[in-house]
Amino acid sequence: MPPRVKRPGEGPDEPAGRHYHAPQRAEAAARTKARIREAASALFVERGYVVTTIRDIAHAAGVGERTVYAAFPGKADLFRHLLDVATVGDERPVAVADRPEIRDAFDETDPRAAIGRAIDYTVALFERAGDLIMVTVQAADADPDMRAAADAGSRATRQLWLTLTQTLHRAGALRPGLSAQTAADILYALASPHTHQLLRRHCRWSPQRYRTWLTGAATQQLLRESAAT
16 A cells, blocks of 8 residues: 655644644633633632632533643632633733723713713623622632732722823813822722622612613713713
8 A cells, every 4th residue: 555645734743634623622622611611600609719619610510620620720720710701701811901992982082982981891891790800809808819819900990990080180071179099089989899799789770770870970970060961
């Protein structure tokens, strides 16, 4: 039998067609990772971070513990991944401050529209990640990883709002006597995961009702009368 002629792109010892299986393996791995994320998110929100174990997550996801550890070195790594993906909505390594929606909001020349766009993004973020953010808050006193996550999220959020209010201040849109820092503090309190949790989960407001209230409250508290109308 004559020797087989290698196809273009095959390595010296690679069996023919082997590389065709790589996309299928990658898709299967992605599906498994998604199941792990879904199971872990549900358990962390329902039970809390501290008492939830990798064994619990593996069982809920229908995989072995080794499979979970192969994807994530530990529980803290898994939670950070969950929170990062939920916060930005995908697995791209692009921070919230660098997302086009936020940049567009900060570049908006109409103060009301700038606040509205920023609130729209914030509400969508909380709908994806609000419950997980609250997990970090609730577990912060019991776990150093959760304390670090909560503190990092707090710092990033305050800086994000300060960037917006500094822009509004330079445009002369803030209420008389209101500094950019105080305006950022007000947004930090109004648009907090705690308030989202109270109104959306406890009071069972709809996302639209919550968005409308938050936009109105932020506009009323921050903008001078001529810019708020």
